Amino acid sequence: MSWIQITVKLHLADDKYAERIASELDNYGAISTTFMDNQDDPIFEPELNKIELWPNTNVVALFENDVDAQQIIDNLKTYLKVTELDYEVEVIEDQDWVRVWMDQFHPMKFGEKLWICPSNQQVDEEGAVVVDLDPGLAFGTGTHPTTRMCLQYLDSLAVTNALQDKVIIDYGCGSGILGIAAVKLGAKMAYCVDIDPQAIEATVSNAKNNQVSDKIKPFLVEDFAKENILGDITLANILAGPLVELAPTLAQLTKKDGLLALSGILDIKEKDIVTAYSPNFNIDAIAHDEEWIRVTGKKK
Numbered sequence: 001m002s003w004i005q006i007t008v009k010l011h012l013a014d015d016k017y018a019e020r021i022a023s024e025l026d027n028y029g030a031i032s033t034t035f036m037d038n039q040d041d042p043i044f045e046p047e048l049n050k051i052e053l054w055p056n057t058n059v060v061a062l063f064e065n066d067v068d069a070q071q072i073i074d075n076l077k078t079y080l081k082v083t084e085l086d087y088e089v090e091v092i093e094d095q096d097w098v099r100v101w102m103d104q105f106h107p108m109k110f111g112e113k114l115w116i117c118p119s120n121q122q123v124d125e126e127g128a129v130v131v132d133l134d135p136g137l138a139f140g141t142g143t144h145p146t147t148r149m150c151l152q153y154l155d156s157l158a159v160t161n162a163l164q165d166k167v168i169i170d171y172g173c174g175s176g177i178l179g180i181a182a183v184k185l186g187a188k189m190a191y192c193v194d195i196d197p198q199a200i201e202a203t204v205s206n207a208k209n210n211q212v213s214d215k216i217k218p219f220l221v222e223d224f225a226k227e228n229i230l231g232d233i234t235l236a237n238i239l240a241g242p243l244v245e246l247a248p249t250l251a252q253l254t255k256k257d258g259l260l261a262l263s264g265i266l267d268i269k270e271k272d273i274v275t276a277y278s279p280n281f282n283i284d285a286i287a288h289d290e291e292w293i294r295v296t297g298k299k300k
Helices: 015-027 069-080 097-104 145-159 177-184 197-209 240-253 267-277
Strands: 002-009 032-037 057-064 087-093 108-110 114-117 129-132 167-171 189-194 216-220 231-237 254-266 281-289 292-299
Touching (some): 015 069, 069 087, 108 145, 114 177, 145 281, 177 189, 177 197, 177 216, 189 197, 240 267, 267 281
Parallel strands (some): 189 216
Antiparallel strands (some): 002 057, 002 087, 032 057
């Protein structure tokens, strides 16, 4: 099956104009809409409740292949009350995207002994701790700097036996990669928490594939809030805005003298995170990877 991709190119600084176009394309049956700048750079982290766009923004919409692309463009012109529109229409051929991704995904090492490896490959290294992980429904494979820094942190704890028999809380677990890595490195239990049911589904599947289902306990956020669980080590690899809001929650979930690792944070947000978490944690290190940072600390 092929798909129709319509790209509307804007040359205005008015954010609402792009949002209106995206909303209207959704109304026309778009399967997905994405904002890109003219260099194909994605939007990393808008402020809460705000979509930040560039003066030259592309609105990219994907449709099933039976749509009338010209009719959609004509309708959009009418809606916007314009006679000219800068746009492109492309036919995107379907592929086995999972297989294509796996062909490009090779075993990756994080620190001294932790590896993330697709199931169709293997790691031949003495003492290696291997997490088998294939692409799936939820974010988190180790290829992104934020996940990479969290995995390196877990490996560094394992080297000093600081993970041994510890209880982990992975808040915003995505694929479950961090919790699974933690228990394979020696942690006693990992509670993997997410707002997205697909993340819970992916975590359950990945835990089973790694033979650690008995040590991985997935929870939706609302269900975990009813539990009385404290972590020796709390991990959260989500964006800075939600992390600031979650500071009181993550503090409550972490034992006294427990450890904290936060990532998913652009370096320009460092001050916001440190300010939010300093009342309850002694911040001990800021690690950098490209434009992203990892903040670690210890509960007061």
